[in-house]
Each structure stands twice: as C-alpha cells, then as structure tokens.
Amino acid sequence: MKKLRGLAIKAKKASYELAVLSSKLKEQALIKMAQALEKNYREIIRENKKDLISAKNLSKALIDRLSLNDAGIRLMADSLRQVASLADPLGEVIRGWLRPNGLWIQKIRVPIGVIGIIYEARPNVTSDCIGLCLKSGNAVILKGGSEAINTNRVIYEILHEAARKASIPDGAISFIEASERKSLSYLLGLNEYIDLIIPRGGEGLIRFVQEHSKIPVIKHYKGVCHIFVDEFANTDMAENICFNAKVSRPGVCNAMETLLVHKGIANVFLLRMLKRYKDAGVEIRGCPKTRKIVKDINKAKEIDWHSEYLDLILSVKVVANIDEAVMHINHYGSHHSDAIVTENYQNALKFMRQVDSACVYANASTRFTDGYEFGLGSEIGISTDKIHARGPMALEELTTYKYIIFGNGQIR
Amino acid sequence: MKKLRGLAIKAKKASYELAVLSSKLKEQALIKMAQALEKNYREIIRENKKDLISAKNLSKALIDRLSLNDAGIRLMADSLRQVASLADPLGEVIRGWLRPNGLWIQKIRVPIGVIGIIYEARPNVTSDCIGLCLKSGNAVILKGGSEAINTNRVIYEILHEAARKASIPDGAISFIEASERKSLSYLLGLNEYIDLIIPRGGEGLIRFVQEHSKIPVIKHYKGVCHIFVDEFANTDMAENICFNAKVSRPGVCNAMETLLVHKGIANVFLLRMLKRYKDAGVEIRGCPKTRKIVKDINKAKEIDWHSEYLDLILSVKVVANIDEAVMHINHYGSHHSDAIVTENYQNALKFMRQVDSACVYANASTRFTDGYEFGLGSEIGISTDKIHARGPMALEELTTYKYIIFGNGQIR
Numbered sequence: 001m002k003k004l005r006g007l008a009i010k011a012k013k014a015s016y017e018l019a020v021l022s023s024k025l026k027e028q029a030l031i032k033m034a035q036a037l038e039k040n041y042r043e044i045i046r047e048n049k050k051d052l053i054s055a056k057n058l059s060k061a062l063i064d065r066l067s068l069n070d071a072g073i074r075l076m077a078d079s080l081r082q083v084a085s086l087a088d089p090l091g092e093v094i095r096g097w098l099r100p101n102g103l104w105i106q107k108i109r110v111p112i113g114v115i116g117i118i119y120e121a122r123p124n125v126t127s128d129c130i131g132l133c134l135k136s137g138n139a140v141i142l143k144g145g146s147e148a149i150n151t152n153r154v155i156y157e158i159l160h161e162a163a164r165k166a167s168i169p170d171g172a173i174s175f176i177e178a179s180e181r182k183s184l185s186y187l188l189g190l191n192e193y194i195d196l197i198i199p200r201g202g203e204g205l206i207r208f209v210q211e212h213s214k215i216p217v218i219k220h221y222k223g224v225c226h227i228f229v230d231e232f233a234n235t236d237m238a239e240n241i242c243f244n245a246k247v248s249r250p251g252v253c254n255a256m257e258t259l260l261v262h263k264g265i266a267n268v269f270l271l272r273m274l275k276r277y278k279d280a281g282v283e284i285r286g287c288p289k290t291r292k293i294v295k296d297i298n299k300a301k302e303i304d305w306h307s308e309y310l311d312l313i314l315s316v317k318v319v320a321n322i323d324e325a326v327m328h329i330n331h332y333g334s335h336h337s338d339a340i341v342t343e344n345y346q347n348a349l350k351f352m353r354q355v356d357s358a359c360v361y362a363n364a365s366t367r368f369t370d371g372y373e374f375g376l377g378s379e380i381g382i383s384t385d386k387i388h389a390r391g392p393m394a395l396e397e398l399t400t401y402k403y404i405i406f407g408n409g410q411i412r
Numbered sequence: 413m414k415k416l417r418g419l420a421i422k423a424k425k426a427s428y429e430l431a432v433l434s435s436k437l438k439e440q441a442l443i444k445m446a447q448a449l450e451k452n453y454r455e456i457i458r459e460n461k462k463d464l465i466s467a468k469n470l471s472k473a474l475i476d477r478l479s480l481n482d483a484g485i486r487l488m489a490d491s492l493r494q495v496a497s498l499a500d501p502l503g504e505v506i507r508g509w510l511r512p513n514g515l516w517i518q519k520i521r522v523p524i525g526v527i528g529i530i531y532e533a534r535p536n537v538t539s540d541c542i543g544l545c546l547k548s549g550n551a552v553i554l555k556g557g558s559e560a561i562n563t564n565r566v567i568y569e570i571l572h573e574a575a576r577k578a579s580i581p582d583g584a585i586s587f588i589e590a591s592e593r594k595s596l597s598y599l600l601g602l603n604e605y606i607d608l609i610i611p612r613g614g615e616g617l618i619r620f621v622q623e624h625s626k627i628p629v630i631k632h633y634k635g636v637c638h639i640f641v642d643e644f645a646n647t648d649m650a651e652n653i654c655f656n657a658k659v660s661r662p663g664v665c666n667a668m669e670t671l672l673v674h675k676g677i678a679n680v681f682l683l684r685m686l687k688r689y690k691d692a693g694v695e696i697r698g699c700p701k702t703r704k705i706v707k708d709i710n711k712a713k714e715i716d717w718h719s720e721y722l723d724l725i726l727s728v729k730v731v732a733n734i735d736e737a738v739m740h741i742n743h744y745g746s747h748h749s750d751a752i753v754t755e756n757y758q759n760a761l762k763f764m765r766q767v768d769s770a771c772v773y774a775n776a777s778t779r780f781t782d783g784y785e786f787g788l789g790s791e792i793g794i795s796t797d798k799i800h801a802r803g804p805m806a807l808e809e810l811t812t813y814k815y816i817i818f819g820n821g822q823i824r
Contacts, residue, residue: 016742020765099787103776112798113768191622195798210603210626216799217628237821244823330428352816353432356525364515364819373824374815375511386524386607386812387628388800400798403786404764407776409649411656412785 001186007174008141008193011114014171015139019111021168023088026135029166030084034077036162037127037155041073044158047150048123055147061251065121066148076127076155079378083131086377089395090137104406109399111137113195116187117380118209120145120201126155130173132380134163136398139172141194143187145201146179153177181208188213198393200381218393221384222308223253223336225366228325228351230342231264237363238341239273244365245339247280251310253382254337254369258305258315260325266318267293274316282312289318305332322347326354333357336384337366358384358391413598419586420605423526423551426583430549431523433580435500441578442496442543446489448574449539449567453485456570459562460535467559473663477533478560488539488567491790495543498789501807502549516818521811523549525607528599529792530621532557532613538567542585544792546575548810551584553606555599557613558591565589593620600625610805612793630805633796634720635665635748637778640737640763642754643676649775650753651685656777657751659692663722665794666749666781670717670727672737678730679705686728694724701730717744734759738766745769748796749778770796770803 037044048068055063089109096106115138117129126142133140144152156175163173176187188197191214199209199219206219227245229238245256261269266289274284274294284290285300297316304315305328319325322340329338339361340351348362359369369391371379376394383389389397449456460480467475504521511517527550529541538554545552556564568587575585588599600609603626611621611631618631639657641650657668673681678701686696686706696702697712709728716727717740731737734752741750751773752763760774771781781803783791788806795801801809 016766016768019768097787099785103780105786110768214622216797218799234821240821240823248824354428356428356431356522357814359815359817361817361819364817364822365824367824368515368817368822373511374517375509385628387630390812391815400802402769403771403803405771405773405776405780407773409646409652410776410780411652412660412777412779 001183004176004178004183004186005190007176008114008187008190010171011139011141011174012193014169015111015113017169018134018137018139018172019090021137025167026088026137027084029163029168030080030131030134032166033131033159033162034080034084036158037073037077037080040158041070044068044073044151044154045070047154050150051148058147062121062147066123066151068123068151072124076124079124079128080131083135083378086135086395088135089399094401101410102408103410106404106406107401108404110402112398112400114139114141114193115398116141116143116194116197116215118143118184118197118199118201118205120205121148123148123151123155125200126152127159128378129380130156130159132378132395132398134168134172136395138398139174141174141176141187143176143184149177149179184208185212188215191215198381216388218383218385218387218389220253220382222334223255223384224257224306224308224332224334225254225336226258226260226329226333226338227256227366228260228319228322228329228338228340229262229265229269230322230340230344230347231262232344232347233265233269233341234343235265235269235272238269239276241339241341241363241365242273243276243280245367246277246282246314247312248367250312253308254366255310256314256366257307257309258317258332260317260319260328262322262325263289263318263320266290270294270316277314280312282314285313285315287317290316293318308334322350326351330356334384335386336382337361337369339364339366358382413595416588416590416595416599417602419588420526420553420599420602422583423553423586424605426581427523427525427551429581430546430551430584431502433549437579438500438546439496441575441580442492442546444578445543445571445574446492446496448570449485449489449492452570453482456480456485456563456566457482459566462562463560470559474533474559478535478563480535480563484536488536491536491540492543495547495790498547498807500547501811506813513822514820515822518816518818519813520816522814524810524812526551526553526605527810528553528555528606528609528627530555530596530609530611530613530617532617533560535560535563535567537612538564539571540790541792542568542571544790544807544810546580546584548807550810551586553586553588553599555588555596561589561591596620597624600627603627610793628800630795630797630799630801632665632794634746635667635794635796636669636718636720636744636746637666637748638670638672638741638745638750639668639778640672640731640734640741640750640752641674641677641681642734642752642756642759643674644756644759645677645681645753646755647677647681647684650681651688653751653753653775653777654685655688655692657779658689658694658726659724660779662724665720666778667722668726668778669719669721670729670744672729672731672740674734674737675701675730675732678702682706682728689726692724694726697725697727699729702728705730720746734762738763742768746796747798748794749773749781751776751778770794
C-alpha cells in the first residue's frame with residue numbers, strides 16, 4: 001500500500017512537469033516509443049505466450065482479445081505514431097474576454113493531472129492509454145488485469161524505458177502489478193494525488209470501481225443501442241442499417257441490441273428483416289406483436305430490453321408511435337448510441353432532441369460511435385456518463401481548463 | 413426512503429420535458445417566480461423568524477447567514493430576474509463537422525438532467541439554485557440544512573407554486589425535508605435517477621457527500637488562496653492587492669490565506685505591509701524569516717499552510733524564488749485562486765502556466781473569482797475539482813453535450 005501511495009505521489013509530481021513539456025518533445029518521445037515496440041516484438045510475443053498458456057481455461061472470446069501477433073504489435077506502434085501526429089490539445093484559449101474593469105480573462109485548456117486506468121485483457125489498451133495520456137500532458141497509472149499481466153508488463157517496460165530515454169519525466173508512466181481488489185480499493189482512495197479514474201472492462205469491474213472510488217470516475221457502462229424504424233422510413237435503407245448495426249460486429253458496444261419498429265410499417269418490414277437476420281444466424285426475441293407477424297421466434301422477457309447481448313441476439317418490439325420509441329430508449333437504454341430511420345423531418349428532429357444518449361443518429365448505423373470514425377483520432381474509451389465527457393473520449397476529453405486573468409492592479 | 417426514490421423518479425421524468433421546453437416559457441416562469449417571492453415576503457420573514465428563534469445557540473456568523481430581511485428577499489427576486497434575462501445555454505452547436513462519408517456530426521449543448529443540491533444555511537441558495545437549474549433545463553432536488561428548514565421550505569413552496577402556474581412540469585423542482593444523514597446517504601445512492609450532486613457547505617458536509625456518493629460530485633472544497641509578491645513587483649500595487657485580498661471580506665473563499673514574498677523584496681515590503689495589516693487587526697503567523705524581519709508575530713505551524721482561516725488571520729512565508737512559490741502553492745493550496753504580483757514578463761508567464769489552480773491571476777486581487785465578477789451571471793458555486801467544471805460554475809457548467817449525427821444511409 002505504501003508503495004502504491006509513493007507511486008501516486010511520484011505521478012503527481014511528474015504531472016506538473018508534463019503539463020509544461022514542449023509539444024515537440026512529446027511527439028519525438030511517442031515516435032521513439034513506437035519504434036521500441038516494433039524493435040522488441042519478439043519479447044512481447046514471448047511474454048504474451050506465457051499469458052496464453054495460463055489462460056487456457058478462459059473463454060475463447062477472452063483468449064482472442066488477449067492474443068498478440070506481429071500485426072497486432074505493428075498496429076499498436078502505428079497508433080502511437082498517429083497520436084504523435086495529432087495536434088497538441090494543450091494551451092488552446094477556449095474563450096477569452098475583457099471585463100469592464102480591465103481584467104483580461106482567458107479560459108485555457110490544461111491537462112487533468114494524474115489519470116488512473118483500470119482495465120481487463122486487451123494488451124493494446126496499455127500502449128493506447130500511455131500514448132493518449134502523454135500527448136495530453138497527463139501522468140498515467142495503469143492497472144491491468146491479471147490474465148494479461150506478462151504482456152502488459154513487458155509493453156509497459158518497453159514504453160517506459162523509451163520514454164525515459166526521450167526525457168519524459170520519471171513518474172509520468174506507472175504500472176501496478178498487484179491484482180487483488182484490496183490494492184485496487186486503496187488506489188481508488190488516493191484522491192489527493194489521482195484526479196480521474198477511467199475503468200475499462202466488464203460490468204463487475206465497472207461497478208466495483210464506481211462503488212469504491214473517492215476519485216471522479218468516467219465510465220463506459222454498457223451499450224444497449226437501439227434503432228427505431230419509423231413508419232416513414234425508406235425500408236431499403238432501414239434494412240441495410242439494421243443489418244449492419246447488428247451483424248457487422250456483434251461483440252462491440254456500438255452494435256444494436258434492440259430494434260423498435262413502428263406498427264404502421266411492422267408487417268412488411270419485419271417479414272423481410274427477420275428473414276435476413278435468420279439467414280445470418282441472428283436469434284430474435286420478440287414482443288407479442290412481433291411474434292404475431294413472424295412465427296417461431298422466442299419471446300422477449302423484461303430483462304431482454306435491458307440486455308447488452310454482445311452476440312448474434314436481437315430483441316424486437318413493435319411500438320405505437322415515435323413517443324413510445326423515445327420513452328423506451330430513455331428508459332431501457334444505456335445512453336450510448338441510438339438511431340432513427342425516417343424520411344420525416346419532424347420525427348427526425350424530435351428523435352434527435354428527445355433521445356438522451358451520447359450519440360443520436362438519423363439514418364445511419366450506430367456502429368459509427370468511435371473516436372476514429374468521428375475523426376477525433378484515437379480514443380481512450382466511450383463515456384456513457386454525462387459529467388465531463390460523453391461519447392468517444394479522445395485527447396480533448398483528457399483535458400480540463402483553468403482561468404488565467406491578466407490584471408494591472410485591480411482590487412475589488 | 414421510498415418517498416425519496418419516488419421523488420427522484422419524478423424528477424427524472426420531468427427532466428426530459430424540461431430539456432425541450434421553450435426559452436420563452438422558462439423566462440416567463442422565472443419572472444413570475446420573482447414576483448411571487450416579493451408578493452409573499454411577509455410569509456418568508458415570518459418563517460425565517462422561526463428558524464432564528466431555534467438558532468439562538470448557533471454562532472453569530474451562522475445566524476448572520478441565516479437572517480433574511482425585505483432587502484434580502486428583493487435581492488433573491490432580482491437574481492431570478494437576472495437569470496431570466498441571460499441567454500439560454502441550450503441548443504448551442506459547440507462544434508460541427510462533416511465526415512468524408514457524408515456523416516454530419518454536431519456536438520450540441522444539452523442539460524445534465526437531474527441535479528441534487530445539498531446545502532447548509534443561506535436561504536438564498538434555495539432560490540438561486542432553483543433559478544439556475546430551471547434556466548439550464550435541469551430538474552433540481554434541494555436538500556437544505558435543518559437550521560433553515562422553515563425558511564427554505566416556504567421559499568420552495570412559493571417558487572414551486574409559481575412555476576406550476578407557469579406550466580413548468582411537476583417534478584422539476586423538489587425539496588427534501590428529512591434532515592438525517594441516513595436519508596442523505598440514500599439520496600446519494602440514487603445514481604439511476606440523479607446525474608450530479610453539488611454540495612455547498614462546511615468541510616464536514618462536503619467530505620460526507622464525497623465519501624458516500626455514487627453520483628458524480630462537483631464540489632467546492634476550500635479556498636486556500638495565495639498571493640506571491642515577486643522581487644520584481646510594483647510594491648505599491650502589491651500592497652493594495654494584498655490588503656484587498658485579505659481584508660475586504662475575510663470570510664469568503666476567494667480571500668487570501670497565505671502571503672508568499674520573494675526574499676529579495678521581503679525586508680522592505682513586509683515591514684510596510686505587516687504594519688498595515690496590524691492596523692487593520694489582522695493576526696500574522698509567520699515563517700522564521702518573516703519573524704526575523706518583523707518582531708512580535710506568531711509562528712506559523714505546518715497546519716497553517718493548509719488552513720482556510722476565513723478570518724482576519726494570515727500566514728506569511730518568505731520564499732527563495734518563484735519556483736519555491738509555485739511548489740508551495742501547488743502543494744499546500746486548494747487549487748482555487750492564486751495570484752502573482754510582478755512586472756517581470758517571464759515570471760508572470762511562468763506563474764500562469766505552472767500554478768495548478770482554477771483561477772490564476774497576475775497583478776490582481778484573488779477576490780475577483782466569482783460568477784458575477786467574471787461576467788458569467790449568477791453562479792451555483794465555485795468548483796475546486798478538475799472534472800467537468802473548474803472555478804465559477806454558472807449556466808454553462810450546468811450543461812453537458814451530446815452528439816447528433818445526420819446521415820443518409822451510412823453503414824460501416
């Protein structure tokens with residue numbers, strides 16, 4: 001515990017140096033860090049194999065996420081280079097104005113300070129988070145899951161060493177090995193030194209972090225995304241969007257989990273759509289009206305409307321009107337990404353205004369909710385919270401602001 | 413507890429209606445609410461007297477904050493009218509851009525949802541918070557301290573009734589009477605319905621809220637504000653600023669608590685300055701070097717450098733250079749408001765960049781940290797946190813954003 005505290009104090013100290021580091025130095029460091037990953041790829045793969053051997057009992061999906069090959073390492077390096085090439089978010093004058101008394105107030109973008117990332121599996125999170133935090137001038141403390149401990153450790157060691165050689169202050173990048181929940185709880189109480197916690201992982205981890213943290217948390221809770229096919233939809237477009245949102249990559253958070261269809265179009269649309277889903281191996285769980293239109297499908301239970309399947313399963317509900325669709329989404333959804341398909345101007349506008357989600361689409365697949373797709377560069381996660389950051393979190397979301405006020409003797 | 417839950421559910425429901433309410437309707441409601449306060453001032457004063465009778469055993473400062481007279485009620489009403497006249501913060505397109513695939517992404521300003529305000533004494537907080545939350549489209553749940561329960565209740569009832577008559581949805585403004593910590597704990601666990609908690613009050617309350625809340629908290633912790641008088645200061649200016657920052661209103665959070673003086677100027681400056689403080693009745697607690705320059709002053713202990721006196725007490729330290737000043741502020745300060753007095757360009761710039769506080773001043777009194785003084789209109793508090801809002805929190809800080817994305821059939 002004492003060691004954890006010491007590490008957090010060191011990170012805080014480094015954060016003050018990082019805040020005023022030149023953009024050029026950070027850029028050069030990131031490029032050297034990318035090179036170091038590629039140069040040491042054999043070592044990374046060797047360590048990764050250790051984790052894979054211990055992981056034999058884990059699910060196939062988890063092992064998939066854990067595995068690294070040459071191409072995976074190259075992607076990690078490319079991602080660091082891409083972050084290096086992005087504009088430095090710091091120093092931006094967000095707003096500035098002159099007061100009648102001559103005070104010149106400027107609201108400027110600054111780093112948050114020390115960011116703690118608590119994550120599971122996916123070794124690329126290690127390098128992505130190190131890159132984004134360094135670029136945005138934040139010190140980072142990483143705590144990865146035990147199932148990828150060897151891989152994460154070696155990636156950290158390579159990047160830390162390359163950063164050190166490139167004059168990045170010691171303490172800017174830290175890594176915690178301890179895997180017990182007790183040490184995590186302790187970490188979450190260090191609000192004197194750590195400014196923000198971003199948990200990335202399953203529901204259990206997120207809940208644990210939220211319940212125990214005295215430090216502000218920005219989280220991605222879950223993605224229960226909806227598409228509402230309005231009675232005024234272009235049905236061909238609706239079919240393509242609905243198919244894409246469910247089938248293109250069912251295991252991700254921006255995939256659709258519930259399809260809502262206006263009753264005026266349900267007969268025609270659902271017959272075609274559910275046939276297409278069936279051919280693609282999608283299991284349908286329908287409301288009573290859906291089950292009248294298409295036979296031999298499972299019944300959706302209350303819990304289905306809350307469920308993030310992350311799989312080829314879809315709940316389907318016929319709704320009376322757009323108001324019912326909006327209410328369903330705001331009640332059962334996770335405020336992540338939701339779409340309407342319609343050619344009706346009023347309904348599109350109403351949906352955009354009234355749905356309380358980070359990303360609200362008209363006539364496009366929910367699958368676009370992603371830092372890259374938004375053109376923001378790399379992302380550190382997608383927030384389903386409302387405070388500070390919502391939706392894809394990229395460099396700008398890793399910053400805060402302060403006011404600097406230029407005076408010439410003003411008193412009050 | 414069930415009642416609290418019901419009230420939060422109702423607030424959440426109202427928040428969806430509030431989010432799309434017209435600016436005009438909100439403005440008219442606020443004006444009618446201001447009129448209602450003035451019309452019913454006798455009733456408010458009657459209820460306030462009840463609280464003052466029970467408050468006999470409280471400190472004079474607390475009783476001062478609790479007392480309301482005609483002028484105080486008029487001020488509350490004027491504040492509501494001023495909020496009514498401000499521009500509606502909602503709907504602003506913060507950024508918007510077109511993606512290569514034709515997706516048109518807009519980041520727009522929306523309300524946060526349901527905001528819980530936990531506060532002590534000061535009855536004007538009741539009307540200020542109701543006004544700011546309504547204007548920014550948020551539902552508000554108020555929980556005031558027991559010492560002002562009669563005053564707060566009557567103000568709430570008057571404003572709630574006026575809002576109801578002006579077609580503001582029921583549930584938009586709620587008030588909790590229960591004063592036990594148990595019900596507060598329960599409230600702080602309702603993260604499904606409440607989106608943000610803003611505590612306003614003493615250190616004990618703030619700590620309790622931070623430790624028990626599962627809902628994000630933005631807090632004003634304390635104001636340990638510093639002024640650093642550099643060796644290159646205009647000493648007349650420094651004297652006026654330092655006097656103003658300590659003496660003009662010592663009981664507020666933006667008053668100076670620690671004076672740092674460069675050793676190169678300490679002899680001359682401190683002799684004059686401490687004499688002026690002495691004449692104004694300010695108790696000085698000095699570091700060893702300060703006590704060598706000016707005799708007969710108390711010794712500053714370690715705890716003094718952390719202390720928010722809120723009184724005519726000042727800790728004084730002679731520092732070797734600007735680096736020591738910056739380190740002292742970042743270590744002992746509360747990241748609220750800190751100032752440098754200097755005519756040196758490099759030092760001013762360095763101080764502005766390196767001090768990690770919400771408001772960093774050059775050559776002006778820290779006393780300007782305030783929503784009105786910044787030209788932001790009313791404020792709901794001053795944040796010493798870094799996430800979401802920093803410094804004076806006005807209408808804009810009571811909002812968040814969402815992305816709305818216009819497509820025409822895009823799939824990924």
